[in-house]
Amino acid sequence: MSAAGGPLLEVRGVGKRFGGLQAVHDLSFEMARGEVLGLIGPNGAGKTTVFNLLSGFLAPDRGEVRFAGRSLAGLRPHAVCQLGLVRTFQIVRPFPHLSVLDNVRVGALARRPRMAEARERAHAIIEQVGLGAKARQPAAGLTLAERKRLELARALATEPTLLLLDEVMAGLNPTEIEAMVGLVRSINASGVSILLIEHNMRAVMTLSGRIVVLSFGEMIVEGPPAAVANHPRVIEAYLGEEYVHAPAR
Amino acid sequence: MRWLLLAALTVLLVLPAWINSYAVTVFIFIFFYAFLGQAWNLVGGYAGQLSAGHAAFVGIGAYTSALLSAQAGLTPWVGMLVGGVLAAALGTVVGYLGFRFGLRGFYFVLLTVAFAEVCRIVALNTDAVGGALGFYITFTGNPRQFQFQDNRVYYYVALGLMLAATGIVAAIERRRFGAYLIAIREDEQACEALGVNTFRYKMLAMVVSSFLTGVGGTFYAFYLFSLQPNSVFGIPLSVEIVIRPIVGGAGTVLGPILGSFILSPLAEASRIYFGQGGWSGAHLIAYGLLLIAVVLFLPQGAYPALRRLWVKAGAR
Numbered sequence: 001m002s003a004a005g006g007p008l009l010e011v012r013g014v015g016k017r018f019g020g021l022q023a024v025h026d027l028s029f030e031m032a033r034g035e036v037l038g039l040i041g042p043n044g045a046g047k048t049t050v051f052n053l054l055s056g057f058l059a060p061d062r063g064e065v066r067f068a069g070r071s072l073a074g075l076r077p078h079a080v081c082q083l084g085l086v087r088t089f090q091i092v093r094p095f096p097h098l099s100v101l102d103n104v105r106v107g108a109l110a111r112r113p114r115m116a117e118a119r120e121r122a123h124a125i126i127e128q129v130g131l132g133a134k135a136r137q138p139a140a141g142l143t144l145a146e147r148k149r150l151e152l153a154r155a156l157a158t159e160p161t162l163l164l165l166d167e168v169m170a171g172l173n174p175t176e177i178e179a180m181v182g183l184v185r186s187i188n189a190s191g192v193s194i195l196l197i198e199h200n201m202r203a204v205m206t207l208s209g210r211i212v213v214l215s216f217g218e219m220i221v222e223g224p225p226a227a228v229a230n231h232p233r234v235i236e237a238y239l240g241e242e243y244v245h246a247p248a249r
Numbered sequence: 250m251r252w253l254l255l256a257a258l259t260v261l262l263v264l265p266a267w268i269n270s271y272a273v274t275v276f277i278f279i280f281f282y283a284f285l286g287q288a289w290n291l292v293g294g295y296a297g298q299l300s301a302g303h304a305a306f307v308g309i310g311a312y313t314s315a316l317l318s319a320q321a322g323l324t325p326w327v328g329m330l331v332g333g334v335l336a337a338a339l340g341t342v343v344g345y346l347g348f349r350f351g352l353r354g355f356y357f358v359l360l361t362v363a364f365a366e367v368c369r370i371v372a373l374n375t376d377a378v379g380g381a382l383g384f385y386i387t388f389t390g391n392p393r394q395f396q397f398q399d400n401r402v403y404y405y406v407a408l409g410l411m412l413a414a415t416g417i418v419a420a421i422e423r424r425r426f427g428a429y430l431i432a433i434r435e436d437e438q439a440c441e442a443l444g445v446n447t448f449r450y451k452m453l454a455m456v457v458s459s460f461l462t463g464v465g466g467t468f469y470a471f472y473l474f475s476l477q478p479n480s481v482f483g484i485p486l487s488v489e490i491v492i493r494p495i496v497g498g499a500g501t502v503l504g505p506i507l508g509s510f511i512l513s514p515l516a517e518a519s520r521i522y523f524g525q526g527g528w529s530g531a532h533l534i535a536y537g538l539l540l541i542a543v544v545l546f547l548p549q550g551a552y553p554a555l556r557r558l559w560v561k562a563g564a565r
Contacts, residue, residue, distance in 0.1 A: 055442065081444035089442070095435035106432045109425050110444030118425070158444050 006069055008033045008162055008193055009054070009085075014063035016049055016217075023049040025217045027063070031162070036184075036194045038208030038225070040201075042238055045214040047197045048090055051164050054195075055087040056080040068161065081110060084161035088168065090197070092151040094139035100126060100150055101135040107157030122157055129153040129183060145176045152183070162193045169200040177203055205229065213237065250559070261408060265401040273400045279513040280407035281468060286493035286505030287414040288461035293491065294499030295418075295427060296454045297434030298347070299354070302361030304486035305343075305368045306336035306459045310466020311481050312372065315384055318394065325395035329467035336463020337456045339364070344455035348448050362484065369482035383477040386470060395471035403472055410468060411506065414461055419502045421457075430454055434500065462490075492536070496543050498550030507552050515539065 009031040016024040024046045031037050039047050052058040054065055056077040065072045067085050075083075095103050101122055108118035108125070126135050129149045134142065139150060148168050155163060165184065169177050181203050188194050188207075198204035204211065205225040213221040213228060215237040221228055228234055265273055285307065292298050313335050314328030323331075343364050347357045373381050390398045397403055421427040429450045432440050440447050470476055480486060497508025519532035547554045 057438075057441075076446075076448075077438075077441040078444050078446045081442060086444070087442055089439070093436050093439040095432055095439065097435060098431070102428070106428060106440065106445070107443045109428060113425050115423065115425060115428065154439075154443060 007031060008035070008068060009195070010064075010066040011050075011054070012064045012066070014050075014053055014060045014065060016046075016053055016058060016061055022217050024053065024060075024214075027214075027217075027219055029212050029219065029222060031193060031195065033161075034188070034191065034193055035210065036188050036196060036208050038204040038211040039195060039197045039214065040199075040204055040211060040228075041214035044216075045237075046217040047214055048166060049217075050214070051087050051166055051195075051197065054080075055085065055164060057087075081158055081160075084159070085164070086155045086158045086160040086162075087164035088151045088155050088166050090166040090170070092144075092147045094142070094147055094150050094154075096140035097138060099136050099138055100131055100142070100153075103139050103150055104153045104157045107154040110158040118157075125153050125157050128186075129156070130179070144171050145173075148172065148180070149183075152187075156187065156192075160192060162195065163187065164195045164197075166197045167199060168196075169198055169203050181206060201229075258412075265404050270400050273404050275514060275517055277400070277403050277407045277472070278517070279509050280404070280411040281465065281472075282489060282493055282513050283506045283509035284407065284410040284414050284468075285462060285465050285490045286497070286509055287411065287418055288458050288465065289490050290458075290494045290499060290505050291418060291421065291430070291461075292451075292454045292458040294494050294501070294504065295422070295430040295434065296451055297500070298451060298455070299358050299491075300343075300361040300455075300458075301358045301484075301487050301491060302343070302363070302365035303458075303462050303490045304482050304484070305339060305361075305365035306462035307466045307469055307486060307490075308365075308368055308372065308476075308478070308482040309336045309339055310463030311470040311476050312378055312384065312466070313463075314395075314467040315386055315470045315476060316378060319384075319386070324393050325467050325471050326393075329395075329464050332466050333460040333463040336466065337460040339368075340455045340459025341452065343459075344452045348451045348455075362487070365482055365484070365487055369478050372478035372482055379476070381478070383475055385476075386474045388474055395467065407468065410465065415502060415506065417457070417461070422502060426450065426453065431500065492540060494550075496540065496550060498552030501550070501552045504550050504552045507555070508550065511551065512536070512539070 007030040011027055011029050014024060014027045027050065039050065041047055049058065053060050056072065056075050056079065067083055070083065072080055095106065104122035104125055105118050108121040112118040112121055123135065126132055129152055131146060131149055131153060134146060142150060152168060169180055172180060177200060184194060184207055196204060196207060208225055210223065211225055211228045212219055213234050220233045220237060221231045285303070289300065289303050293300055310332030313332035314325045317323040317328040317331060318325050343361060347360050352360055372378055378384055388396055390396050429440065429445050432445065433447050433450060437447050469481065493508035493512055494505040495508065496512055497506065498504030515535065516532055519535045523531035543550065
C-alpha cells in the first residue's frame, strides 16, 4: 500500500526526550513528493534531533515516521538509506584519507555494487556538484565550501527519493551560497524531494515551497515562506516577545 | 611495480635450492607471520577494529587439528579447515559482542584480549588437551600428517599460505566489501548514513580473518609439534601478529608482508645475538624501540612511505 499518490513522508506525533530535556514534542507534518520543505527554528529548537529521528540515528520515544507508506520503526540508518531517505551531517563527515572520488563512490555503492559502475556514477555526481577538478584529492584537503559539496555529493550518490540537508549553507560566503542554492534547486528539479534545515533565511525562503518552524521541540507554525516570515509566533521565537508588537517600520 | 613483485616471487620460489636449512627456517617464519598478519589486516587494518587477541584463533585452530589428528586420526589437511571454522565461530562471538554493543578503540582491544586469555586459562586447566604440560605431536614425517622430512616443504606450504591470504585480501580490496571496510575505518556513522550495514561488514571481516588465522593454527601445530597454552594463546603471540602489519602498513595489501620481512629477521637476529650473553629478553627491547620509531616517523607504516618514494622516483 505504498500509495504513489500518498505523502512521501509522514511524521505523526513524534516525541523524543533526553533526560530532562524534551527535545522534540508531539511533532506531526507531511511532505509530498517533489516538495522542498524548510525546517527552521532558533538554535536548540530540535531540528537536528528531527533529522536523527527521521534517518534512523535515533529512535522516537513515541509517534511514528512513515516513508513512502512504510513505517521506519526499528530501522537502522543504513536500512533507511536503502529505502531512499538519506541525510547529510551539519558537521560534515568526509572520509578524510580517501579521495573525493572514493568518498562519493562509497555512496554510489549503495545502489551499484559493482565498483566500476559506482565509480562512473560517482564521477558524474562529482561533476554535477562542481568538484570535478578535485576528484583525486584527499577529502581532508578541501575547503569548507568544497566539503559541504562533497557531503551533498555523497548523499546524492545513494540515489535518494528524499534528501535531508542539514545546514549545507552554514559557513559559506554569499557567492558560495548562491551557487549552493542553484545546486539544491537543480537536484530538486531532477525529482528528489528535499527537507532542508537552514539558518540562512534568504536561502531557505527562496528554496522552500513550505516551511515548518520549530521552537523548543514543538512545531509552532507551518505554511508558505511569506506567511511564516511575518508570523508573530515566529518573530517571538527568534527575537523575543517584545518585538512582536513593535511598530513595523 | 608489478614486475618487481613478480621478480620477488620468482626469487622466493627458487630460493630454497640455494640456502641452508637454517635460512629456510627463517623464511618459514617470515611467511607464516606475514600470513597471520595478513589475516589480521582484514579486520585490524582495513576495518580498523583493533583485535589484540588473534592468538585465540591460532590456538583454537592448532588444538583442533592436533586433537582431531591424535584422537580421531583425521588428517590435519582436513583438520585445518575444521580448526578454521571453529576459530571463525569464536570470531563470530567476539565480533558480535564487540560490534553489536558498539565497543570501540581500547574497549574492543580489551574484549579481544579477554577472550584470548580465557582460552589460554581454559587450555591450561583442561587435562584432556594436556593442560599446563602442553600437547605434543609425534613426528612421523608423513605428508598425510602434515609432516615433512624436508624443511623446504614447510617453506613452500608457508609461502602458499601467505600468497593465498594476500590474494584474498587483494581481491577484497578491489570489491565493494573492501571499499566499505576502509570507509568504516574512516567514519562509521557516515557509512551508516550512506547505506552501509556497518555491523554486517565488520562481522564478515572478523569471520574471514578468524577463519584464516585458525587455518594458520594447524601450520603452527604441525611445524612446531608442541602446543603450550601460554605460547599459542598468549598475549605475546597476539602482539607478534599485530605488529607486522602495523610496521609494514596496516590496511595495505603488501604491508603485512613487508612488516614480516622487516621484523621476523630482526627478532631472529637479536635473539641469537642477545640470547648468547644471557640477554634473552633484549630482542623485545629492540622490538619496542623499532615500534616507537615507526609510530613516530612512519605512522602509516613502511609500505605507504616506500610507495611515496616509488611514485616520486617514477615522476622524475
